[in-house]
Amino acid sequence: MQARTERGNGALVLLCLAQLTLLLDFSIVNMALPAIESDLGLSATGLQWVVSAYALGFGGMLLLGGRMADLLGRRRIFVVGLLVFGLSSLAAGLASASWLLIATRAAQGIGAGMVAPAVLSLITTTFPEGAERNRALGWFSAASASGFALGVLIGGALTDYVGWQAVFLVNVPIVALAVPFAYRLLADVRSSGPRTGYDLLGAATATAGITVLIYGLTEVPRLGLASGQVLAALGAGVALLVAFVAVEARSSAPLVRLSIFRNRSLTAANVLSVLVPGVMGAVVLVLSLYLQQVKGNDPLVAGLSFLPLGLVVVVAAPVAAMMATRFGVKPVLVVGALIVGVAMLVLSRISPSAGYVGVVLPGLALAGVGFGAFFATSTVAATSDVDDSEQGLASALVNTAQQAGTALGVAVLISLAEHRTTGLGARTAESLAAGFRFALLIAAAVAVAAAIAAAVALPGRVRNSAGPTDEARVGDRANATTD
Structure with missing residues (x-):
């Protein structure tokens, strides 16, 4: 029993480290962009693609990666994705031409898009639904x-003290240890259900x-x-x-079984995970610009200014998961979204x-408390009452919602900030700050709207405590097909 517990804890540490590495790569490169521009002679458009290529590869691969994890084996897809991610990180760190750096960033995203749903589905199928799974998801x-x-902190330190190449090469030893x-x-x-073929047209239309x-x-920005x-x-x-939905409705082996959205908890959590x-993704970028363009920080x-946010989240998310076990997912999620708004x-x-x-x-500290609570409970809600055979799909859906939401938030809020600044005339520190303030007020309204939507849309009792079906679920995992 103790050996099994130790192995479970070790697996959780490994999976959390992999997830942290994937999310770091969204922002770690931001602080290295000026140095990359200087060394490789990138244009403003080229610099944008260094950031965007990763997001495109990641977002485009999530649904396919999640279903591959269900059908081909979650550990297998986890390892293959890690190898793609690690090798492309090595190539990015050694890149001497802008086109090669952008191509390897896209490959990094594809690898990450395979790893992310595999990580979450490995957690939800390793730990039984209830307090144990909530702790792991925290x-x-x-x-x-x-x-x-x-990522903003680590990217700044590596760029200043080692060089921009280090923001990519740091992934290589992590992957070498993780595999x-x-x-x-x-x-x-992997899923032990019958194989009826692969939905290639669905995969193509969804990914594209x-x-x-x-x-x-x-x-947009x-x-x-x-x-x-x-x-x-x-x-x-x-x-x-739209074409993807039409394909799935007719497919005998759909990439995404549309009836999964009848799960009210899953559907509500995915919508909230856009908002x-x-x-939060937009606000980190807004504050990064404010601290450098308005306050003149290097x-x-x-x-370093974002360190409190990361530290508070690390404490808040596990605590929120424990509170969800005791009080229920819905109240903790609603309060978390409200705190983000404040x-x-x-x-x-x-x-x-x-x-x-x-x-x-104080704003970052509050955001850490609220977002930690929201993220933990929305993840529980998005994977609750989903059969083990579709946990990869459920994981891919919530990851896709988060990724699309981040892209949408950045596009809208940065554009609003720029519009407000431009409307004030000369581009001064005060006009820039005014634009950022306007974007933050809109962000507050969105967070409060998300809290209201959660209070209305989430079921009154999201399954989050050990129930009579747990033994059956453990038995299902034991009987699942294993390579």
């Missing part, structure tokens, strides 16, 4: 929610639709929402996703003269 959420903020431990700690469980849609959103290029991308993305993570100091109101007081301790620090 630590998973801490790793996920703190990753973006910590052998995966074979030691993780069982390669999500990729094109995220591309359109990532281009640079080109504007009225740009023909942006509108064409958004329109094409929506059309492809609150979208707010990358390392700006990165945090945005506190941060909306930023100005050229505002002090870090008086405004930014």
Whole structure:
């Protein structure tokens, strides 16, 4: 019993480390962009693609990666994804041409899009539903929610003291250690249901639709929402996703079984996971710009400013998971979203003269508490009452919602900030701060709206405590097909 517990804890540490690494890569490169621009001679568009290529590869691969984990084996897809991620990180760190760096960033995203749903589904199928799974998802959420903020800090330190190549090469030893431990700690469980074929057309339309849609959103801050290029991308993305739904409705072996959305908890959690993570992703970028453009901080100091956010999330997410076991998922999730809204109101007081301790620090601390609580409970809700054979799919859906939400939040809030700044005339520290304040007020409204939506849409009792079916579920895992 003790050996099994130790192996389970070891597996959880491994999976959380992998998840943290994936999320770090969304922001770790941001602080290295000026150095990359100088060394490789990238244009502004090229720099944007260094960031966007990862998001496109990641978002486009999630649904396919999640279903592959269910059908081909979760450990297998976890390891294959890690190897793709690690090798492309090595290539990115050694890249001497801009096109190669952008291509390897896309490959990193594809690897991450395989790993992410495998990680979450490995957790939900390893730990039985209830207090044990909630505890595991609390630590998973801490790793996920703190990753973006910590990436800004680590990226600044590596760029200043080692060089921009280090923000990519740091992934290589992590992957080298994770792969052998995966074979030691993780069982390669996959769905034991009948195989009726693979939904290639569904996979193609889903991957293309999500990729094109995220591309359109990532281009909004640079080109504007009225740009023909942006509108064409958004329109094409929506059309492809409509085609995907039509394909799934007729497929005998769909990539996404549409009836899974009858699970009210899963559906509500996915919608909410577009809103609150979208707010947080945009706010980290808004504050990064504020600290550097308005306050004049260098990358390392700006990165250090986010350390409280990461530390608070690491504490808040596991605590929130325990509270959800005792009081229920719904009240903890609603309160978490409300706290995020309050945090945005506190941060909306930023100005050229505002002090870090008086405004930014308390705002980040509150955001860490709220987002830690929201992330942990929304993950529980999104995977609750889902059969083990579809945990990869459920994991892919919530990851896709978070990724699309982040792209949407950044596109909308950064565009609103820019519009407000431009409307004030000259581009000064005060006009920039005014734009950022406006974006933060909108972010507060979105977070509060998410809290209200959660109170209305989530079922009164999201399954989160050990129930009479737990023994049957453990038996199902033991009888699952294992390679």
